[in-house]
Amino acid sequence: MIGRALAFGFAGLLAGCAPADDRPEIVVQRFFGECGAAYGESTDVAAADTECGILTTLINRFEAENPDIRVKVNVVAWPGYPQLAAQIAAGDPPDLVTMHQSVISDYAGAGLIEPVEPLLAAARIDPAAFTPAARAGVEKEGRLYAMPWDTIGRLWHINTALMAEAGLMRGGKPVLPNSPEELLAHARQFRERTSKPYLIQAQVSAPDFHVALLYTYLLAQDAVIFPDARHIRLDTPQARAIVTVLRQLNAEGLTTLNQDFPAATAAFIQGEGGIFPVGTWMLGPYDAEAARSNSPLHGNYAVAPFPRLWGEEASFVDGHAWIVPAARRSPAERAAMARFLGFLAKYNYDWSRTGQLPAFAQVVESPAFRALPHRADIAALARTGKQLPGYVERQSAVQGLIGEELEAAITGAKPVDTALKDAERRVNRLYAQMM
């Protein structure tokens, strides 16, 4: 009796519990957070807010409009690449995955993702419609390996109330520094007048934070960071100068310390510092916060691209894209995927409400986008944004390595040139060991 029950149970387990369903299934894997509690059932894209909210709602809507397709959504912890690697190694990758454009070359180089031209064609998306920055982000060795979804850069998010208190407002606009010396001077003045830090920075568990600053100002000076696909050059006077300033900010307490991203994000909302150099993606949430009447940020929020401190105006940018891991798929599944990509492309404007720059030139030009708050201030990014050369692989791992060393340098745990030498050595070793 018991034996039969057990045997039955096992058979049940092995068979799995899924009911028969012959609709094509697509597995969509994304980061951006889990917000099923707030948006689990919403299909009203226009009413949604935040990256998570908008994307969740978009997918809900796609499911509602396409009952003949089964959509499975994997929400993975940011950035989700270890999982993706595990999934590919497990031989069971998802069908469409959000990926940073800076990471695409790793996967493309190893043949782990497919070129997407056929899918784009099936979705009737003309690659010529992409903005140049977006297209550069997904094109490797002449092939398109993803549908670009946006361009993200870093901005100075500014608390204008505190800037005013510090005497750093002129004509309703924040006064931004034009040189490293000026930066330090502003910061000290700010500190003196407001007794709060000039900068809010995520310095903890956020290796890419400082790396983005470093890349930005190296690119601004046209420094060659990656002379070839297997080497990095970091132990340079330019890099030393940049890192030394960052270290100075820390040493003088001109920035918040010991904050991770959530803490820094919240600190800015609560008005604990003047400027938060963080991504375009916070534009939406902060703008919403500035609209709340009882917020410390109420009516006192502005953004600007990173100021020119060294060299010319520039910004290290990246972008999100939808990639397709290499796998065998049925024509029905491919058709479903194409339909999904086409659907997403249609809503690129809604995505840009998060603060990211749209990937489609037509959206960037559209009055609707232009009408969004602060977008005029950041449009310059589209012009000044730079990415690393397409041959650079393992950017995320490299950022991790550099980030660790930068953290040591900036907190004073290591001399600046030792840290940069170590970073260079570690990155080069990583490349040397790559297959």
Added chain:
Amino acid sequence: MTAALRDRLAGYAFVGPFLLVYAAVLIVPLVMGIVISLHRADLFGRREWIGLDNYAQALGDPVLHQAFGNTVLLAVLIVPPLTVIALLLALALNRPGKFAAVLRGVFFSSLVLSVTIVTLIWRFILTPDAGLIAEGLEAAGRAPIPFLSDPDLVIPAIAVTTLWWSLGFPVMLILAGLQQVPGDIYEAAALDGAGRWTVLRRITLPAIRRTLLLVVMLQTAAQLQLFGQAQLLTGGGPGGASRTIVLYIFEVSFGRWELGYATAIAELLFGMIIALTLLQYWLVTRHEEPRA
């Protein structure tokens, strides 16, 4: 078919299913692991024989050295206090009555939570903005402490989290050990006029020596493999200050795709755990008579 042959077949029929799974899911990967560690191998199937190069690389890898140091520090911060606290608790709770029963339940309870939940809870206890401790400090007019972002505090913070989580199992083991001690030796000791301290030192502790050894061995092996807490609480940060060996294995394998190197580190960890376990066993049992 003779009876003896039938018995043999019966023997294999009974142990066979387990051995099959054991061989397929443990032995085969174990051997595969050793082979892979001798290759420059990536996660997606590319292999190139390089002999012991991965091991040589591991010995000279400063990140691994740091992870090794972190891991050992964690084990040192966790295992001895855990054993002592568990022993004290077990001694105090090894008695009949409702009070002890309820407290036993309380001290066992955290053991059933999964690592995700433990770290979820503790992250929001430790976080300097809005955490439980921060709330307490703020109420007392003090500045919040950034436990998870200070390189000197992060390891102790993970250790405390782990202590809180892991306490129940050793308490349970030691309680079980205490209940094995025959009551009459306590009576004999009482007749001999032994005081509490003497009884503890001369009778109770020697009697549960093997249990304590088991606790220390199991916990050492477990803490040397600490993974979830570090990954979920800090991701190994700040600056690698809380990266453990296993977290490094995870990063190297699934982050950097260097399967061969990751496997070599895993084999080194394997060797280290076996050596430590044997060493502990030898230290505790070398003076004992061989057991009948």
Added chain:
Amino acid sequence: MSGLELIDVSKSYGATPVLERVSLSVLPREFIAFLGPSGSGKSTLLRIIAGLETADSGEVWLDGERIDTRSPGARGIAMVFQHYALYPHMTVRENMAFGLRNAGVARDEITRRIAQAADILEIAEQLDKKPGQMSGGQRQRVAIGRAIIKQPRLFLLDEPLSNLDAALRGRTRVELAQLRTRVDAALIMVTHDQAEAMTLADRIVILDDCCIQQVGTPAEVYARPANAFVARFVGSPPMAMLPATIAGEEAGRVCVRLAEGTVLATAVPAGELVAGTEVEVGLRPEHVRLAAPGEAGLAAQVELVERLGDRTFLYAKLEGGAEIIALEPGFGTVRPGDAVTLAIDAPCAHVFTASGAAHHPEPRA
């Protein structure tokens, strides 16, 4: 041929022999006791019959069928274990039914047999209890009931009384004696307690040193032990063995000279016993008594006095160190350390040669 037949059964554990070419015939409905010191192989022999151990060679036949090739359950044998081996998680009823169910006996037949057995053994009240809730004696009965109910052709009992206290042992002995009248089967009991064997068995099989030393009725093994081992082993207190030499013969009976010089005229036929042979003289306690005042006898020193109320055993040492045991009726007055003179009933003496072979007295005419 009916009954149990063992033919040349041998068994060894590795290099250690346990049984060597043991042969034995047991009649139907006969009650046999295997008696021997521990390690004599008696339990092994029982287990070979049961099929719990496999003999290295030899054959076991029961009622004309060879059974040593069969599994234990298919031999028609039931066994009562030393520690009862009741299934602790089953009720008494389930315990008894288990074997029958395995044998595919019909359900109502099982019910009928259980009722019958419970009735006989007076355990009807206990049928729904579990063994853990019962006393040792009750468990013993259940164990017997579980065996009876199978209606076996052969009944094996492994030290059935060793687990009971003295009082219960007496009662259970009576029950075992009754048991044999109720079952239509031969019984074989393993015991190291000769009183049990003497009381219950029709024939006793005495085992030692991998071999059967003697098979016989209780009277035979007591009165005419086959060899020095049996002589020493059977009887309580045991037969005293005095070193001696053959002094000569008188009317065809041998005379022996004890170590301290006394010559005894026995009733043992001379046969091949020639003068000068080193032998041992065996004397049961009942053939040694305190000499009457003035009567000639052996000088001895009493070392231990065992008073059993109706009789008293004196453990004494002869000059030269040989140990002897005397029987004194009643409570007696001798105390340890006393020097006494012992009279010997020489015609009852047994003579054992160095090889252990026994020479018994001719019964008096």
Added chain:
Amino acid sequence: MKGARLHPLVVMALLLGAGVMLAPMVWTLLLSFKSNAALMADSGAAFSGPYTLENYAAILKGSLTLQWLANSLIVATGATVGVLVLSSLAGYGFARLEFPFRRTLFVIVLLGLAVPEQAVILPRHQLFAMLGLHNSYPGLILPSLTGSFGVFFMTQYFRAIPKELDEAALLDGASRFTLFWKVLLPLTFPAQATLGVFTFLAAWNDYWWPLISATTSDRFTLTVGLASAQMNYAQTSGLGFLMAQAVFASIPILVVYIAFQKQIVRAMAGTAVR
């Protein structure tokens, strides 16, 4: 020693310790009953009302939490049943049956006690990929079934059962399997309960393996699912919901634990600590 009165200072220390053990759980519970919006403004709000069930309602309504819960239950139950079946069979075989290489095989199994998960997990991931076992219940359950401890534990337990019982059953005409199934197995219930509870706990709490073997959200176990939800980048909202998930996810395991607490302690006293 046993039953001696506790010193008041010891009682105080125990109560303090109990407070430390419970405080995080109470905090979690309180947070789970607060609306996310209230917590976003000030997490200290947890200590006062108003409380709400909205987070729990959200779990039941829209999230994958129920699916993860079901997966965890299936995986943990499968692992438990599997371990009990395999360990019982093997334990009986090693304890009672004679067959060639028995001792050698047993030693090989015991050596498994010393093999940490780390030594096999990466190659196992490769192996399962070749076999196409990932993202399936068998794939999640199988690694739990290699535990040598269960076999060792059951072997010891079977050895402690008097051999006479086997012999009685053999004489009662029981086959090896009947003997195992009807006579000996029922006697190992306390050991099964202990082994079962620990296997269940271990499988329920496993993180590493499901993290890399479950490739779609609907196959995630609770540990991985909740981790995927909590580790998201820059998540500052939804604290109450996260905590409600934590509470919700802990309920089944707490029930199991409370239900079996007595067996765990009693049976551990019996066999585990030899």
